[in-house]
Amino acid sequence: MTSPDAPAASLRSRNFALFFTGRAVAKLGDAMLPIALSAGLIQQGHGPGAIGAALASLTVFLAGFVIFGGVFCDRFNTRALMIGSDLVRVCTQAVMSGLFLTGHVVLWQVCAIGAVNGICAGLFQPGVASTIPRVAADVQGANGLIRTAESLAMLLGPALAGALVGAFSPGGVFAAHAATYALSALCLALLRLPAPAHPVVRGASYRADLAEGWREFRARTWMWSVILIWMVYMVTVSGPLVPLTASEIIPSDGPGVYGLVNSALGGGTALGGLLALRFRPVRQLRAGSVALLGCCFFPAAVGLGLPPWAMMTAAAVWGLGGGVWSVMWATSVQTQVPGAVLNRIHAYEVAGSLAMMPVGQALAGPAAQLLGGRTVLLAGGFIMVGIGAALLSVPAIRNLRAVTAPGLAPARAGTPTGRDDHDDRGGRVTDVKG
Structure with missing residues (x-):
């Protein structure tokens, strides 16, 4: 007998709709970030070097931390880690919004927030791969729809960010970005996921888990x-x-x-x-x-x-x-x-x-x-x-x-x-x- 929480054959299922919505909204917020960050730093008198440093702080920490995020997702509750990552980013983007709304912008603080966001992204991203097969039996169809939504978000995000910067301020865009992470966390919390097909094993050390992942990759x-x-x-x-x-x-x-x-x-x-x-x-x-x-x-x-x-x-x-x-x-x-x-x-x-x-x-x-x-x-x-x-x-x-x-x-x-x-x-x- 099929479990009620098993991956649905149809992409119209409740689980996939929630996951799809969370990914699309979060990607829309991510597409707004470079515009808001660039406009805000320029308004504060910074140049392209500062913009590059702020954006690089996120990318570098994401690339450096994602491998450890994969280990944590395999050892602990993947969804809980993803929700926690989203909630931390709600807080960081709210702080960023406050910095730009008050005009008290210090570059090292912006870079530090970017680093925290990169670490959170490193914790979040590995879980995406294992969650999709748990919310949709049609994995290729699910990836196709999610990729289409992400592409449309990348298309609309910069335009929406430009409108918000013009109507309000870069701080308003960061507040909207925080809201997208909050909605993503809510969608993940509402999922009814089946139990993982492979039980979590916590006996090995983190180093052993990393080594096993590398062996499997090679x-x-x-x-x-x-x-x-x-x-x-x-x-x-x-x-x-x-x-x-x-x-x-x-x-x-x-x-x-x-x-x-x-x-x-x-x-x-x-x-x-x-x-x-x-x-x-x-x-x-x-x-x-x-x-x-x-x-x-x-x-x-x-x-x-x-x-x-x-x-x-x-x-x-x-x-x-x-x-x-x-x-x-x-x-x-x-x-x-x-x-x-x-x-x-x-x-x-x-x-x-x-x-x-x-x-x-x-x-x-x-x-x-x-x-x-x-x-x-x-x-x-x-x-x-x-x-x-x-x-x-x-x-x-x-x-x-x-x-x-x-x-x-x-x-x-x-x-x-x-x-x-x-x-x-x-x-x-x-x-x-x-």
Whole structure:
């Protein structure tokens, strides 16, 4: 007999609706943050260096703490940690709102709050991977809808933040951001989740848990291969993309065109998430890698100085390919990895994905000075083709087959958690044709 709290086959279930709402609202608040922070610091007389330091304080602590967050999520109540992380961020953003509303803004205080928020994000993020299979039996469909909502939030968030800054002040945006975390915590608290399929084991030390997570991560060739390739992508393409496209588009075409290009990117990403709702390939990472090949057009279009409509089209294609890939990747991680180690493995892949982003951002300026911004962007377009080709060239990636249910990768002798030491299929395959 099916438990009333088991993952529902339909994405219209109460549990998924609550989780979906919480993620969408929280992402909307996160999309408002850079605008509010930048506008507020500029109003207080600070420059781009201060803005960069404030934003980096969050990213650095997120990347550095997420691995430990994965261990904590596997050892303790995942939902309680996620709710606690949200509630702490309600407090930090309320304090930030007070600082900006009163005009008593000190940079080190802003950076300290950013660091606390980064730690909270590091505690929260690993739990997302293990919660989705517990609220929805259709993991790929759930990821598609969530990715679409997050893309729309990233599209609407900056515009909403700009309106709030104009009507009130940056402090008002931070108050709204605190409210989004409060709603996220409420949605998580209202979930009725089934018991974890894998009981929590607390006998081992934290160091042993970290070591086990690393062994499980290394044992999956498809996973660490993707992360290695993704680190190259972050340094050479993704990291330099935002600063270089902004520096090329805004001086020649104006900030309005730059905003339209980013809107097209967000719209394409949302479309990619919707497409992934219907497209159910047997080999998910192969399909996602092919979709990524289209991402080469955006940096190339900006590097060639094409008209705004061409850059918008290329940005939409970039978003479409990235949206499909992100759904296929998230679904693969959440269904191929057993629940007992899923939070830790997800933490390792998030840390690996984020680690090289600041390096790419830092190298963007020197590379542009040495070679020219358009040349670097053109090179990024060619490298993007190489990224897709590299993913497709690894047998463990292109041949990984979808599983029918999350966390059911069969264990074999010598591999009690079902990892793919000798076999990258990862589990029982679907009967659906690609």
